[in-house]
Amino acid sequence: MSSRQSAERRVALIATASGQHVVVELGEDGTELDRRTLTARDLPEWVAAQEQENAPRWIIRSAREQYPGLLAAGVRLARTHDLLLCHAILRDTASVARPLAPSPAWIRREPADEAPALFDVVEQHAPADPVAEALEQYRAQRRVIQDSADGRLTLLCAAESAGGLVAEEMRAAGLPWDERVHDSILTETLGTRPISGGLPSRMVELGDRVREILGDPSLHLDSQPKLLRALHRVGVHVESTGKWELAEHDHPVVEPLLAYKKLSRLLSANGWAWLAEWVHDGRFRPVYIPGGVVTGRWASAGGGALQLPRSLRPAVRADDGWKLIVADVAQLEPRMLAAMAGDRAMATAAQGSDLYAGVVDSGAVATREEAKYAVLGAMYGATTGDSGRLVPRLRKVYPQAMALVDEAARVGEDGGVVSTWLGRSSPPPSPEWARMQSRATDADADPADVAVARRRARDWGRFTRNFVVQGTAAEWSLIWLAEIRHRLQGFPPAAVPAAASGPFRSMPHLSFFLHDEVILHVPEEQAEAAADAVREAAAVATRRLFGSFPIDVPLDLRIAETAAK
DNA sequence: CATGATAGCGCG
DNA sequence: AAAGCGCGCTATCATG
Numbered sequence: 001m002s003s004r005q006s007a008e009r010r011v012a013l014i015a016t017a018s019g020q021h022v023v024v025e026l027g028e029d030g031t032e033l034d035r036r037t038l039t040a041r042d043l044p045e046w047v048a049a050q051e052q053e054n055a056p057r058w059i060i061r062s063a064r065e066q067y068p069g070l071l072a073a074g075v076r077l078a079r080t081h082d083l084l085l086c087h088a089i090l091r092d093t094a095s096v097a098r099p100l101a102p103s104p105a106w107i108r109r110e111p112a113d114e115a116p117a118l119f120d121v122v123e124q125h126a127p128a129d130p131v132a133e134a135l136e137q138y139r140a141q142r143r144v145i146q147d148s149a150d151g152r153l154t155l156l157c158a159a160e161s162a163g164g165l166v167a168e169e170m171r172a173a174g175l176p177w178d179e180r181v182h183d184s185i186l187t188e189t190l191g192t193r194p195i196s197g198g199l200p201s202r203m204v205e206l207g208d209r210v211r212e213i214l215g216d217p218s219l220h221l222d223s224q225p226k227l228l229r230a231l232h233r234v235g236v237h238v239e240s241t242g243k244w245e246l247a248e249h250d251h252p253v254v255e256p257l258l259a260y261k262k263l264s265r266l267l268s269a270n271g272w273a274w275l276a277e278w279v280h281d282g283r284f285r286p287v288y289i290p291g292g293v294v295t296g297r298w299a300s301a302g303g304g305a306l307q308l309p310r311s312l313r314p315a316v317r318a319d320d321g322w323k324l325i326v327a328d329v330a331q332l333e334p335r336m337l338a339a340m341a342g343d344r345a346m347a348t349a350a351q352g353s354d355l356y357a358g359v360v361d362s363g364a365v366a367t368r369e370e371a372k373y374a375v376l377g378a379m380y381g382a383t384t385g386d387s388g389r390l391v392p393r394l395r396k397v398y399p400q401a402m403a404l405v406d407e408a409a410r411v412g413e414d415g416g417v418v419s420t421w422l423g424r425s426s427p428p429p430s431p432e433w434a435r436m437q438s439r440a441t442d443a444d445a446d447p448a449d450v451a452v453a454r455r456r457a458r459d460w461g462r463f464t465r466n467f468v469v470q471g472t473a474a475e476w477s478l479i480w481l482a483e484i485r486h487r488l489q490g491f492p493p494a495a496v497p498a499a500a501s502g503p504f505r506s507m508p509h510l511s512f513f514l515h516d517e518v519i520l521h522v523p524e525e526q527a528e529a530a531a532d533a534v535r536e537a538a539a540v541a542t543r544r545l546f547g548s549f550p551i552d553v554p555l556d557l558r559i560a561e562t563a564a565k
Numbered sequence: 566c567a568t569g570a571t572a573g574c575g576c577g
Numbered sequence: 578a579a580a581g582c583g584c585g586c587t588a589t590c591a592t593g
Contacts, residue, residue: 222588224572242573244580265574268587293583297577304586307576332577333582373579380581387579466582470577515577515583 009079010056013138014047014066015131022131025056030139044073057081059138062108063164071172071503078489082161083134084108085291086141089156095423096147106137148423155544156422156475160291162482166510167288167298169485173502174283175316175512176324176521181562182275182315189311190263193272203267206260213253221260269304270312278303282319283502288513295467296424296474297515306514316512316519316563321497323527327534327557328517331355334375334401336472339542339551340421343400353554364397365390378402379469381409381462405465412464413457420471421545429460476541476553477516483537484518485510488530494523512563519563527559 011026021043025034038046047070050056055078060066062084063077070077083106090100105127127133145153187193191201199207211219214230221227227241236253238245243261246254278284284303292299300306318324329335334355338346349358359371370386374394377387378401395402408418412426415434419425433456439445440453488508498505499521508522508530522530535555542553 224589240572261573265587269575269585295583297583299584301585304575307574307585309575328577369578377579377581380583382579382581385579385581387581391581462581463583470583473577517577 010054011059011081012050012056013059013131013134014043015061015134016066017130024131024135026059026138030142032135040069044070044075047077048075051075051078055079059083059134061134063161063168064108067165067168068172071168074503076169076489077165078486079158080161080165081138081141081157082164083137083141085160085164086157087137088291089160089424090141090144090153092425092427093144093148093153093423094417094419094425095153096144098144098147100140100144103137105133152422155479156424159422159475159478159482160296162485163290163298163478166481166485166513167290169504170288170510170513171285173504173509173511173521174281174285175519176319176322176499177279177282177284178315178317179275179279179282181317182279182312183272185312185315186266186271186275190267190271200263200267203260203263206256206263209256210253210260213256221257222264266309266311269307270309274303290478293474294427295471296420296478297470298474298513305512310565314562314564318521318561319497319499321524322499323522323524323559324511324561324563325520325522325527325531325534325557325559326517326563327520327531327538327555329538329553330556331375332476332516332553333379333469333473335551335553336421336476337379337401337404337469338398339546339549340468340472341398341401341404342549343398343404344550346398346401347549347551349398351552353556359394359397362397364393378405379466381405381458381465383458405469408468409461409465411461412467413461415460416464418464418468420468420475422472422475424471424475426464426467426471433460472545473516476545477513479541479544480537481510481513481518483540484520484534487533487537488520491526491529494526496523496525531557531559 013024013026015022015024019040021038021040023036023038024032027033057079058077059081060083063080063082064084067077087100087103087106088108091102093099145157148154190203191205193200198204207221210221211217214234216230219226219230224241228238231238231241231253234251234253236249236251238249243258246258284305286303286305287301288305289299289301316324330353331350334346335350338350345362349355349362351358356368356371356375359365359375360368365371365374370390373387374390376382377391378394382388382391411418415429415437417425417428436449436453436456440450488510491508493506494508496506506523508520508526510518511521512519518534520530520534534557538553538555542551
């Protein structure tokens with residue numbers, strides 16, 4: 001995993017104070033070599049010139065705050081060290097003896113609602129000397145990174161910082177979205193759009209049918225308590241109105257009610273109101289929040305970017321003269337587990353595009369469905385049901401992989417901290433959790449309290465069990481993204497009709513990211529080359545994490561007009 | 566009228 | 578076919 005540490009790259013810090021930008025050039029050892037002050041107007045041009053000349057690694061407070069302005073001015077950064085993102089990693093990491101001292105000034109403000117203004121000064125925290133404070137924080141982070149002898153934190157911080165850049169670039173570029181296709185999907189599914197207020201026609205019909213069967217013409221179907229009572233009145237004795245429980249009942253109301261709920265969900269989550277609010281100039285522009293999930297996965301804010309229903313994917317459509325490259329990894333997490341554990345038997349099962357088929361071939365289980373439930377159960381900590389029943393069979397065939405997740409669960413149950421492959425660590429359990437556990441060990445503890453404490457301990461163990469796998473998968477994806485971006489930056493501008501909008505009107509670019517899937521928007525003539533870049537990037541991500549360990553991470557990749565399967 | 570908790574469902 | 582991980586968002590409803 002160590003391999004590529006870039007040779008003798010310059011490092012320069014950009015700090016912002018009262019509308020002015022101070023750029024400090026640093027030596028290899030972090031000492032100051034040079035300093036200059038630039039106005040907001042001059043900064044982009046100067047930065048662009050530096051990128052041309054020697055492309056330093058820019059130390060910035062945060063891509064989220066500083067990059068949109070540069071992008072708007074047409075300037076891209078090749079490499080950064082993002083102090084806010086790395087602070088979160090280095091503060092919590094258990095992979096060095098002395099992690100970074102936490103500092104309130106370097107904790108990202110969570111609410112993502114307001115887009116950062118162009119070169120806005122962060123008012124919330126106004127240090128006396130922002131330059132000195134940033135330098136001090138950078139040096140502190142550097143010391144922690146260097147304490148990790150094997151280079152894992154170096155790689156993680158570089159990848160996380162690159163993710164910060166990708167997130168802003170994807171927001172600026174947007175996901176190409178065909179409003180007419182979206183509208184026609186809505187009309188076909190929901191029925192004709194209401195002229196003013198009210199529900200679309202199919203929902204009205206379904207709602208009327210449900211109310212008729214339930215014998216209550218004025219029933220408000222969106223009220224869970226009222227719907228529950230109405231169901232009970234006609235003999236459907238469910239405890240909830242969830243679709244799984246409803247589906248178990250054989251009653252004429254079930255079919256139209258489930259259909260109504262499905263449509264209702266589409267209308268409220270991604271209906272015409274969503275379209276009007278979130279899609280402009282043919283682009284959907286969500287806010288991505290790198291590292292927004294404890295495991296290192298990205299979160300998003302606004303528009304529900306990570307929950308776009310599959311039914312709307314046909315609306316994701318390349319501009320004229322452009323193509324989409326849609327690529328994802330099948331079963332990324334169990335592949336990561338096999339490699340982390342060095343489990344050769346599981347790696348053998350992971351050869352090729354279907355890991356579950358490989359598990360069946362190993363003889364552990366009989367069918368692909370069983371393999372799927374067993375593997376998911378192993379990573380999530382299932383103990384009951386069909387999934388829980390199958391897990392012990394995996395323990396026989398893949399003892400190393402299972403030992404890794406079982407140990408992560410044990411550590412969590414004991415209140416300990418676990419880490420991903422590159423050293424992102426799980427949060428410690430809450431003080432309440434710890435108090436509950438210690439009370440449960442008292443000699444005169446109430447048996448009921450002991451039982452609750454045991455359950456909470458197992459809950460936390462399932463979290464830490466999954467943390468190591470989900471978090472390492474997030475690291476693979478982050479390196480994949482960074483490597484894709486790196487390769488695309490080397491592409492020449494293409495002679496195509498300019499893309500409809502965004503700062504990358506003649507350049508192939510990343511357009512969407514969802515845990516283990518990417519969508520690129522690329523000039524048609526560059527589609528094959530960009531697809532190769534995506535494949536190479538995946539191979540590099542695997543090698544950088546696991547060296548020569550033989551683990552397949554195959555991509556399902558296609559070049560297409562739309563993102564629909 | 567605003568805020569917070571809960572149910573439910575979409576995604577991986 | 579199942580119920581075990583991580584999220585964001587909407588609507589409803591109780592509470593301040």
